[in-house]
Amino acid sequence: MLQAIELSKTYKGSVALNALNLNIDPGEIFCLLGANGAGKTTTINLFLNFVSPSSGAARINGLNVVDHPLETKKFLAYIPEQVMLYRNLTGVENLEYFTCLSGERYSRPQLLDFLAQAGLPAGAAEKRVNSYSKGMRQKVGIAIAIAKRARALLLDEPTSGLDPKASNEFSELLKKLSGTGAAILMATHDLFRAKESGTRVGIMKHGRMVAALRTEDLGHADLERIYLEHMHD
Amino acid sequence: MILEIAKKEARETFRDGRFRILAAVVIALLAVSLGLGWKRYSDVSRQIEAGRKATRQNWLTQGEKNPHSAAHYGVYAFMPRTPLSFVDDGVDPYTGVSVWLEAHKQNDFKYKPAEDSNTLARFGELTGAAVLQLLIPLLIILLSFTTFAGEREQGTLRQLLSLGIKREDLAAGKALGIAASLGMVLVPAALIGAGVLIFLGDPRVLPDTAARLVLLALFYLFYFAAILGTSLAVSAWSKSTRAALLTLLGFWIVNGLIAPRAFTDVARYLHPTPSAFDFAKMVAHDLENGINGDSSTAQRARELQQRLLKQYQVDRIDKLPVSYRGVSLQEGENHGDEVFDKRYSELWDDFERQNAVRRAGGIIAPLLPMRSLSMALAGTDFAQHRDFAVAAENYRRMFIRMINDDITKNAAGKDLYVRGDDLWQTVPEFQYVAPGVAAVLRANLGSIALLLLWTFAAVCAAWWSARRIEVL
Numbered sequence: 026m027l028q029a030i031e032l033s034k035t036y037k038g039s040v041a042l043n044a045l046n047l048n049i050d051p052g053e054i055f056c057l058l059g060a061n062g063a064g065k066t067t068t069i070n071l072f073l074n075f076v077s078p079s080s081g082a083a084r085i086n087g088l089n090v091v092d093h094p095l096e097t098k099k100f101l102a103y104i105p106e107q108v109m110l111y112r113n114l115t116g117v118e119n120l121e122y123f124t125c126l127s128g129e130r131y132s133r134p135q136l137l138d139f140l141a142q143a144g145l146p147a148g149a150a151e152k153r154v155n156s157y158s159k160g161m162r163q164k165v166g167i168a169i170a171i172a173k174r175a176r177a178l179l180l181d182e183p184t185s186g187l188d189p190k191a192s193n194e195f196s197e198l199l200k201k202l203s204g205t206g207a208a209i210l211m212a213t214h215d216l217f218r219a220k221e222s223g224t225r226v227g228i229m230k231h232g233r234m235v236a237a238l239r240t241e242d243l244g245h246a247d248l249e250r251i252y253l254e255h256m257h258d
Numbered sequence: 259m260i261l262e263i264a265k266k267e268a269r270e271t272f273r274d275g276r277f278r279i280l281a282a283v284v285i286a287l288l289a290v291s292l293g294l295g296w297k298r299y300s301d302v303s304r305q306i307e308a309g310r311k312a313t314r315q316n317w318l319t320q321g322e323k324n325p326h327s328a329a330h331y332g333v334y335a336f337m338p339r340t341p342l343s344f345v346d347d348g349v350d351p352y353t354g355v356s357v358w359l360e361a362h363k364q365n366d367f368k369y370k371p372a373e374d375s376n377t378l379a380r381f382g383e384l385t386g387a388a389v390l391q392l393l394i395p396l397l398i399i400l401l402s403f404t405t406f407a408g409e410r411e412q413g414t415l416r417q418l419l420s421l422g423i424k425r426e427d428l429a430a431g432k433a434l435g436i437a438a439s440l441g442m443v444l445v446p447a448a449l450i451g452a453g454v455l456i457f458l459g460d461p462r463v464l465p466d467t468a469a470r471l472v473l474l475a476l477f478y479l480f481y482f483a484a485i486l487g488t489s490l491a492v493s494a495w496s497k498s499t500r501a502a503l504l505t506l507l508g509f510w511i512v513n514g515l516i517a518p519r520a521f522t523d524v525a526r527y528l529h530p531t532p533s534a535f536d537f538a539k540m541v542a543h544d545l546e547n548g549i550n551g552d553s554s555t556a557q558r559a560r561e562l563q564q565r566l567l568k569q570y571q572v573d574r575i576d577k578l579p580v581s582y583r584g585v586s587l588q589e590g591e592n593h594g595d596e597v598f599d600k601r602y603s604e605l606w607d608d609f610e611r612q613n614a615v616r617r618a619g620g621i622i623a624p625l626l627p628m629r630s631l632s633m634a635l636a637g638t639d640f641a642q643h644r645d646f647a648v649a650a651e652n653y654r655r656m657f658i659r660m661i662n663d664d665i666t667k668n669a670a671g672k673d674l675y676v677r678g679d680d681l682w683q684t685v686p687e688f689q690y691v692a693p694g695v696a697a698v699l700r701a702n703l704g705s706i707a708l709l710l711l712w713t714f715a716a717v718c719a720a721w722w723s724a725r726r727i728e729v730l
Contacts (some may be wrong), residue, residue, distance in 0.1 A: 114266070
């Protein structure tokens with residue numbers, strides 16, 4: 026579903042991503058680990074076609090994102106570190122706006138149901154989002170992804186700054202989404218979360234993927250050890 | 259989808275307390291300025307009507323006197339105000355709307371550099387036109403500078419574009435949303451203005467007024483579209499909202515304050531006009547020394563006498579079958595008319611040239627063509643004042659000639675020649691018909707072209723920049 030082929034990005038001579046090869050199938054949750062600047066966000070931006078690759082290709086559902094910038098986004102949902110919403114609108118109005126722009130139309134009860142599925146507390150949906158916590162904003166982001174029936178999710182450190190309970194809820198939602206056949210690519214610093222919810226993890230360093238592992242073969246301690254070994258210069 | 263974006267933009271704007279306050283202030287200013295404008299228009303119209311009746315009455319009832327005294331007594335001519343002058347009083351404050359018509363002199367319509375306005379002086383006046391030309395663009399800028407730069411800064415732009423929407427659609431939706439918010443301010447004002455004109459305006463000129471109003475509204479819409487397009491383009495290009503706002507405020511200042519002033523100065527430099535004092539001196543000099551500067555008044559009088567003696571085959575002036583006084587008065591008028599035609603058309607052509615330079619300034623400031631069109635459709639621009647001045651002067655020449663002809667025919671050999679009401683009544687009342695809307699449009703094709711060019715260029719710039727907007 027999500028495919029990177031020799032995907033590379035160079036910014037003014039410095040290599041941000043170096044020949045990444047990656048294939049994420051429906052139902053998989055692939056967690057990208059690595060220090061800041063390792064190329065995780067660049068990978069996501071390349072899939073979103075927000076930056077164009079220096080060489081190689083990013084494909085979604087077999088379509089090159091550079092040649093099909095609008096079609097590939099039909100399959101896609103993107104949840105950044107901070108889901109940004111329009112502060113003068115309520116949660117449900119925000120959801121309505123974003124789903125409407127992705128070409129879907131839902132009735133109000135359906136929209137409220139998506140927010141409930143995403144775990145937004147009842148009653149919050151009708152409040153303006155300037156009163157929302159970060160966890161609540163991320164849930165609206167998930168609701169957008171659910172409503173869009175996205176088949177591929179790109180998540181950029183979506184749980185950083187969430188308390189453990191909110192973070193756990195978020196992981197459960199991800200598992201539910203991948204259970205419905207979504208391919209998920211998530212950049213994260215949270216080794217524990219990556220082991221818990223990911224099906225595979227990839228460790229990145231200086232723009233290269235230095236290791237890709239199946240989480241079912243690993244214990245928590247193993248993952249941390251391997252990660253630190255790779256981070257060691 | 260574009261409509262959905264527009265709806266959301268408008269909804270967000272209405273919920274913003276700052277917008278509500280700003281809109282209330284602009285509506286209040288617009289209402290006050292239009293109200294004051296209407297009062298000014300109706301006061302001036304009433305005074306003009308009263309003055310018109312009084313001057314005619316005075317002329318008809320001036321009693322028995324020598325006709326040449328009556329010609330000196332003279333009449334006043336009043337320039338009828340178009341109802342739309344309540345929106346834009348144009349050059350009225352600097353030119354006045356009346357002129358005294360009398361023997362020997364083309365009185366001044368006060369188009370003098372000393373009284374020529376500068377824009378800073380005009381800025382102090384609260385007219386509907388000033389609100390529409392300066393404050394509404396400011397409101398547009400404040401509504402739109404965050405359009406793209408703000409979404410990028412907030413991070414919502416990434417999310418929007420990750421949904422797979424076209425950047426052009428986003429731009430169109432946002433433009434529409436801002437237009438809807440503006441409509442909340444402008445539509446009520448336009449409806450009230452139209453209502454006032456229809457129910458309180460002069461019904462005799464209603465069709466012309468309606469056509470002028472529709473065109474005026476249309477041109478203002480083009481002007482606002484030009485400002486909005488420019489704002490969206492700048493917002494798409496700017497790295498931050500701060501940069502967008504500073505750039506747009508700079509544009510607003512150049513458009514509204516610097517360019518009008520600068521081009522007025524450039525126009526004066528390129529096409530200097532004499533001071534009122536120098537102009538009066540030049541006219542007096544020409545009257546004294548002949549239009550070519552080679553004949554004195556006394557010399558011209560001797561030549562006229564020679565010609566008349568020869569024409570009527572007599573040897574002395576007092577033997578002429580016509581009144582020498584009447585002939586020489588008209589001869590003086592004819593000479594004066596030549597001088598006035600030459601000097602005034604030189605002066606007025608220079609003013610027209612100055613206006614052309616100012617209009618050319620429209621290349622950098624859309625306000626300039628907009629201001630020309632606004633004044634033209636309100637019937638208060640220089641060209642329409644000149645048209646009136648020419649009509650009044652022609653009337654003056656006509657009625658002075660009637661009086662002089664009467665003297666020539668009937669006063670020969672009489673030491674004391676007196677006439678009464680019967681002669682005064684043969685002089686028709688001055689009637690002025692202002693140029694119709696078609697003629698006004700023809701005279702302002704340059705401004706129309708510049709304004710449309712601005713609108714077109716700004717919309718293209720907004721579209722082009724929106725397509726290329728950077729996400730990160």
